[in-house]
Amino acid sequence: MNQSVIEISKLNKIYEGGFRALDDVNLNINQGEIFALLGPNGAGKTTLISIICGINRFEHGEIKVGGFDIKKDYRKARSQIGLVPQELTRDAFETVWNTVSFSRGLFGKKRDDAKIEKILKDLSLWEKKDNKLMTLSGGMKRRVMIAKALSHEPQILFLDEPTAGVDVELRKSMWNQVRQLRESGVTIILTTHYIEEAEEMADRIGIINQGKIIHTDRKSELMSRLGQKELTITLENTLETLPSFLAPYKDLLKIEGENLVYKFDSNNSDHSIENILKLIHQNNLGYVDLNTKQSSLEEIFVNLVSAS
Amino acid sequence: MNLRGVLSIYIFEMSRMKRTLGQSVASPVISTALYFVVFGSAIGSKINSIDGISYGSFIVPGLIMMSVLTQSISNSSFAIFFPRFTGSIYEILSAPISHLEVVLGYVGAATSKALIIGLIILATANCFVDVQIQYPFLMILFLFLTSLSFCLFGFIIGIWADNFEKLQIIPLLIITPLAFLGGTFYSINMLPPVWRTISLFNPVVYLISAFRYSFYGKSDVNIGISLGMIGLILLICVIIIYFIFRTGYKLKP
Numbered sequence: 389m390n391q392s393v394i395e396i397s398k399l400n401k402i403y404e405g406g407f408r409a410l411d412d413v414n415l416n417i418n419q420g421e422i423f424a425l426l427g428p429n430g431a432g433k434t435t436l437i438s439i440i441c442g443i444n445r446f447e448h449g450e451i452k453v454g455g456f457d458i459k460k461d462y463r464k465a466r467s468q469i470g471l472v473p474q475e476l477t478r479d480a481f482e483t484v485w486n487t488v489s490f491s492r493g494l495f496g497k498k499r500d501d502a503k504i505e506k507i508l509k510d511l512s513l514w515e516k517k518d519n520k521l522m523t524l525s526g527g528m529k530r531r532v533m534i535a536k537a538l539s540h541e542p543q544i545l546f547l548d549e550p551t552a553g554v555d556v557e558l559r560k561s562m563w564n565q566v567r568q569l570r571e572s573g574v575t576i577i578l579t580t581h582y583i584e585e586a587e588e589m590a591d592r593i594g595i596i597n598q599g600k601i602i603h604t605d606r607k608s609e610l611m612s613r614l615g616q617k618e619l620t621i622t623l624e625n626t627l628e629t630l631p632s633f634l635a636p637y638k639d640l641l642k643i644e645g646e647n648l649v650y651k652f653d654s655n656n657s658d659h660s661i662e663n664i665l666k667l668i669h670q671n672n673l674g675y676v677d678l679n680t681k682q683s684s685l686e687e688i689f690v691n692l693v694s695a696s
Numbered sequence: 697m698n699l700r701g702v703l704s705i706y707i708f709e710m711s712r713m714k715r716t717l718g719q720s721v722a723s724p725v726i727s728t729a730l731y732f733v734v735f736g737s738a739i740g741s742k743i744n745s746i747d748g749i750s751y752g753s754f755i756v757p758g759l760i761m762m763s764v765l766t767q768s769i770s771n772s773s774f775a776i777f778f779p780r781f782t783g784s785i786y787e788i789l790s791a792p793i794s795h796l797e798v799v800l801g802y803v804g805a806a807t808s809k810a811l812i813i814g815l816i817i818l819a820t821a822n823c824f825v826d827v828q829i830q831y832p833f834l835m836i837l838f839l840f841l842t843s844l845s846f847c848l849f850g851f852i853i854g855i856w857a858d859n860f861e862k863l864q865i866i867p868l869l870i871i872t873p874l875a876f877l878g879g880t881f882y883s884i885n886m887l888p889p890v891w892r893t894i895s896l897f898n899p900v901v902y903l904i905s906a907f908r909y910s911f912y913g914k915s916d917v918n919i920g921i922s923l924g925m926i927g928l929i930l931l932i933c934v935i936i937i938y939f940i941f942r943t944g945y946k947l948k949p
Binding site: 403404441442443444445462463464465466467469471473475479480481486490491492493494495496497498536 | 698699700701703704705707708711715778779782783784786787788789790791792793794944948949
């Protein structure tokens, strides 16, 4: 059984004015995993992260980080966390070296120039160490934020929209860095608008909407359990209506020009490709091509959010 | 206690002073030196001594105090306002550091800066007029307590302010007039009885009076009352800051 590093139970957050940002959230994050938290704008992703990190207050519920209550044992809880916020916040006049060193000291860690040097080199920032932050590009600034979060060697890293506004090349390079961090034992919690990012990297996925966690599952489970498969059969001759021998499948079949599109649940044995192809073959319905496709995480996400 | 965290904030803030040496040190020193030239040497030579002290020497404690008050407020208010303004406050709020330690780091650095500026102005004054310090320990104590109190006050302003205008409004519209009317350039005993009584409602009167006492052994107000007033300002600021952190006012939504 996986050990939880973050345990959230019955967490509620109501902002002044009565807006309920989090509604009875229960969530466990396992040690060493990459957990992607997905949700539309205003779903409560950043509020949840901010509360765990100590930036926002909360009145009801309990949160433990590494077994430590974030209110009673806030020092022990926070010392395990590194945060890369969504906004590119920075002290524009500071150098890269100074701002990263400051972050390490703030977390009570002894000065360690070799450690800071390694972090900056790993993030391709070493050449820029004496540059002021205001002179860096957007992508470089984003890396500095990551370097600051890693400076105190956290066991848990929160990445709130880490690749927002970052070009494709840099985004892929960041994904590699995140994977390397996970291999070194760091637990990573990621929020993103890029579903592709979650699909590419996450071990487990949580979907949040209107302050509620509506689904959590391993990515592979989620995709096989909630995902649909699609078989496109390109026929020799275009059909006007569905042949009677296909009537048992009428709810799953659609005629699209010369194609017969069959959407089915791969977990349902009655819906197997074999059965429908056998029927087509027995009834001499000619076809020239077959193509199968599995629904993407994005489609699953959209379905879950719209159903909630 | 996270001493390294406190030290990191302290060093970070002090390095800002080094980076902006002209604005942090040269500016208050030059403006105070101009006061000495105009009021101390030029006009001061035409004014009779006050309580047996030459006018040029008389205004030294008041001018130091005026600079220390304004510098204390501006340094500490800017120190906490700037990370709020840029958003980098997230790092302070998410660090394993207590509220007291955050205040120690920011207010400690701002107090150090104010003390350094006060001592530089004292050295500058010595170049223009004859300055004697009868009670050096008391002088350092008053300078420290005043800097600390007004740095805490500045910290409150830095959290309260939503924009740069609000950041400036209290130092410009309240503190500077109070400092001018608090006996920097005159003894309140020289005022008509009504105005003297009104002046006693100005807290800066007590600060300048006590500070001047440490120089020349003469004061407008009893030294014990002055010390009590500084203590009261300090206490009020500490209580307000305690409630700011307890409620998360303008820091934690």
